[in-house]
Amino acid sequence: MKPRLYGYWRSSASWRVRWGFELKQVDYEYAPVNILKKENRERAHLARNPAGALPVLEVEPGHYLAESLAILEWLDETYPKQGLRLYSGTSFERARIRQLCEIINSGTGPLQTPHAQGQHSADAKERQKWAQYWIERGLRIFDQVSASRRGLYSVGDKPTAADLCLIPQIYNAKRFGVDVQTLAPGLAKIFDRALATPECHRAAPEQQVDAVK
């Protein structure tokens, strides 16, 4: 079977992995799970991932992997010679890519999920303020850490796993009313550049079969 990716059009972690498949030129099947209908909390999905989160990759029938960065590492290890290296360069450079990934994956994303927002406050304005705070902080740190090695992308001139984390986070930032252009103009440029490529565009939320327009 082709790897089957359970995802949701607007989930930023799902976008990371869809774009990863595009860059690796690996064929996959996309299986939407509707978060708004709470399909991710149903028994069928909890059997794939007890966390109830997306994305989940079914590598072989009944063999499930969750956590987007674990999936990206699996992709890059399983297809080392195909498409782009998502973690490229020396051990140190690869580690720096992983550091940038975690600034988003661990330092930003988990704090701005609907779940974290909801735990923080029942008030919509408070929730938005909370999300903005963490997104602005995360992008500011990503901007500073990536500054010295930035090229056309976050690390050098080709997309890496760091960009797979960055671009969907900027998309989210815009949804939450963060002025990325003012906060981190260098990152805003990478966003525009990436979205102009066919791989990132095909993986973007609005291009998915489950997108609501």
Next chain:
Amino acid sequence: MKPRLYGYWRSSASWRVRWGFELKQVDYEYAPVNILKKENRERAHLARNPAGALPVLEVEPGHYLAESLAILEWLDETYPKQGLRLYSGTSFERARIRQLCEIINSGTGPLQTPHAQGQHSADAKERQKWAQYWIERGLRIFDQVSASRRGLYSVGDKPTAADLCLIPQIYNAKRFGVDVQTLAPGLAKIFDRALATPECHRAAPEQQVDAVK
């Protein structure tokens, strides 16, 4: 130079990396940074890591790596034949280890930091409730995801990166009054087993030169 690890005795991410060095049998120099005195917010430390977080590894003079999982991957890549494999097995098994790591590193840790607690509420009781909520949720998910492959440790019979994340998280859970024994008895056993080993013991908070007793 030996790799120099900037850390703090009670930082769980610092413990992960100290234990990683012990398991890899790689010599390192420990350089404490006092979070209570806000040394991590001083210019010298922000130059190492703009996030102001710990741990940070100085691989060579002026070459800094932050984010504990990026450091652990670097360690395992740089010393593949030395000590234990932190990410062992097939690509799929390695990915499952990374999935477990992220349940703690991204799904639990960032939500229970003093920073996140402080943003959530100024009230001490509210802060503790918040931390407990995320810790209990994270350990419950870790317990479920690891159940099928658990041996003496989270994945099989030797420590892996997954345990490097789990054990310090359980230590934190106890500090926050979470009853781990009742919540996840299988994980509580791994905690006791790990702490009885010299490697984990040497890396534990109370054994560090900067520990306050």
